[in-house]
Structures are given as C-alpha cells and as structure tokens.
Amino acid sequence: MNKLELLVYNRVKTNPRLKRQIRDAYQRACDWIPVKRTVSAYEIQVREGFFFGFHDKCPWSSDNTMLLAHRFDMPLRMPRADDTVEVGYFSGPGYSLFTSVGVTQAWNWHQGAMLQWVGKSSNIIFNDFDGQQHVARIVDCGGKAVATLPLPVAAVSPDGKLALSYNFARLRGSPFGYAYANGVDPEGGSHTPLRDGLHLIDIARGRTKLLFTVADVVALRPKPSMQDAFHYFSHCQFSPSGKRFKFFHRWVKPGSPQWTRMISCDPEGQNIHIFTMAEMVSHVAWQDDEYVLAYARTKLFGDKYYLFRDMTDEFTIMGQEAFSSDGHPSFSRDGRWMLTDTYADRFRRRYLILYDTQREKRYNLAMLYSPRQFAGKHIADMIVCDLHPRWSRDNTMICFDSAHTGKRALCTITVGDFVRNGGEPLSV
DSSP: OOHHHHHHHHHHTTOHHHHHHHHHHHHHHHTTSOOOOOEESSOOEEEETEEOOOSSSOOBOTTSOOEEEEEOOSOSSOOOTTOOEEEEEEETGGGOEEEEEEEESOOBTTTBTOOEEOTTSSOEEEEEEOSSSEEEEEEOTTOOEEEEESSOOSEEOTTSSEEEEOOTTGGGGSSSSOSOSSOOOTTTTOSSOSSOEEEEEETTTTEEEEEEEHHHHHTSSOOGGGTTOEEEEEEEEEOTTSSOEEEEEEEEOTTSOOEEEEEEEOTTSOSOEEOOOSSOEEEEEESSSSEEEEEEEETTTEEEEEEEETTSSOEEEOSTTTOSSOOOOEEOTTSOEEEEEOOOOTTSEEEEEEEETTTTEEEEEEEEEOOGGGGOSSTTOOOOOOOOOEEOTTSSEEEEEEOTTSSOEEEEEEOTTHHHHTOOOOOO
C-alpha cells in the first residue's frame, strides 16, 4: 500500500463493510489504467480445477514425491451443505498425475478440508461430515481407509502422533470463511460455551482430551470488549518440534470489528502464554521453537510483521521497510527466508514474495492478477483465491493457489537452490 492507501485503510479498518465498499470502488476506477497484470520471473505450472488451502501446512510428502490437492467441479460460490470436493495428490514428472483418495463434505475455499500428511508416513488425513458430525478420516496413498477420528482436525503434530481440534460449525458465527456449511454447534446459542473448546487427539489410539473450554480461555485476563461477544477458537499450529502450539481466541459483536489474541501452550494445555498485542493478529508462522512471526497490531507501532519470542513479552519488527500490509508467511527450514504474499492491490494484483531476513531484502517472485469475480458480490462471499504460498520439504519449490488464469488453480514454481546457498532469487 502507498501512503494514501495506508491512511484510508487505517481510517476504515474497523468497519469491514465500508472497507470492502471503498476497496471495490477504488479497484473499479483503477481498471481503466493500463498496467501489466501478471508477471513472473519463474515458469509457473498451473493445475486448473485444483487448490490446496492454507499457508500453514506443507502439501508435499516427506520425500517430496507427492503433492496434496483438492479437486473441485462446482460454480464459483460459497460451499453448500451437500457440496463435495475430492482429495488426493499429484505425483510423477512435474507433479502432473492426480490420484484421488477420497471425497469430503467438510471444506471451505480458504483452508480446504485441513488436508495434510500424518507425520512422515504416507498416510493422509482430512476432515469430513458423516451425516451427524464432523470427523477426520485417515487413508493411505491408495485411498484405503486406515482410521476415522471422532473429531475433525485443525493441525497435526510434526511427528504425526497428535492433532488439535475445535468446533468448525461454530465458525459460521465468524466473519471469515473458515467454517463448514454443515454440522451443528451444540452450544450455538451460547456466546461463551462451557463445554465446547480445544481438544487434543491421540491419533494412533483415536482418543480425545478436552484441554480447555472456550469459557476457560475467556476467563484468562479478560478484556472489556469480550463482554457479550461471540467467542470461538481457530488457527492452531504446532511448533517445529511439536512441544508447543499456538491458537487464536477470537470474539466478535454485531457491527463491531473482530478481536483476536494469540495464545500458546504445551500439548497438555499447560504453560499458557498470551502474546503481547493489541487485539489484532491475522497470519502466523513459527520461525523455530522459540520465535513466532505474526502480522499483528501493537499499541506502540500499529499493524506490522512482528517476531514474538514465545513465553515472553519480547518482540521485534520484521521487514519494516519492505512490508506495508498483511500476508501469509512461512519460513525456510533454516529460518532465513520468509515466504509470503499480499492481498490484491488497486489493480487487483497479488505479489508472491521472498524476504531475506539476514540481508533485510524483499524479492517479488511473481505478480499475479486476481479477477474481479473472485472478490464476490456480498460481504459474506468468502470465495477469494489468496495465494497462501507454501514451501516444499527441501525448500526448492513453492506451491500456491491462484486465479490469474481466470480459474482457481494449484500452481508451483521451482526456485532453484539459492535458498540453500544464500544466492539472490530473480525478482520482478
């Protein structure tokens, strides 16, 4: 964002409806300005009719030979209760051969069905709806059923032994598109559930344990804005070692902005830490077991990328001169390279970005056009196609979702070995 755009954004960011109206009008006006819409320094392999989902999960198998994906065949609209997508993986030369391993009714455009690998095994886990409740299904690479877990999963530990779960039906009360269109929230009439909460799942045994309820977390250092608000959990993510995890506690009131705080703890629900931020955090990545990057707000510095030190109130600003808006970050294995993206600019272009944390230098790997129809006609239409970039296991490839061809697609680029040898990537 330029300085004028940032000024307007800061004035309207607490009013989602007005912000959307101004953005749409601004982008329509900019449609008349001739500019390059899609440019990349790399060859992009495009697989139309497929997508992966969020940026916090690796779609590649442990040996990098298989690439997870959802396949869809439906109009561009919000999912309905009986809509299904296929789940499976690409393999072969250039990841060109798709193998379907199942079908699911529990999904959304932003996070899919929480499709992911179970540790370093070749087993695949994804959420589904069994007609009564949301569950998680585990299958092998041939689609053979391995197990069904009694709760849906949000995140799986790196070793594949544990998973975290929250209520996806409850997310229909949130302003984002992270809910499933089916299922019932048993405490839907309660703003602060006394029984619903965050669960830990022992994957091998299929056993579940309630770590804490929504009410338990609301009672931790409550804020005035929490009173009479609708509360829920989202965005679970294990640290690289799996010894800790973070999640979002969010609350919202009609006509008001959504508030969020980020919390970490160990898998037993102990050693809880509430991060220092001003009730706004959007997208997060663990850099290592000690540091967590988040696009967040602090009272002193406003909205920026911050590197927080877990279990402390310490933080530093990352890329202050390189970034002026939100994105979906993740880190290379050595923690040096941050992969992220941007939302659509005034010309509806999104940038795919690598940021060198040592040299403090940003590289734009691609500029990708986002067609108008993916913005939706109404504020409740969460059909946008964010890039949500993700690393391959060896950090030589990047996978992202994009609609720059006019249809949602799963895309990959090969970025070479500059990440390993510290060279400079190509930039547009």
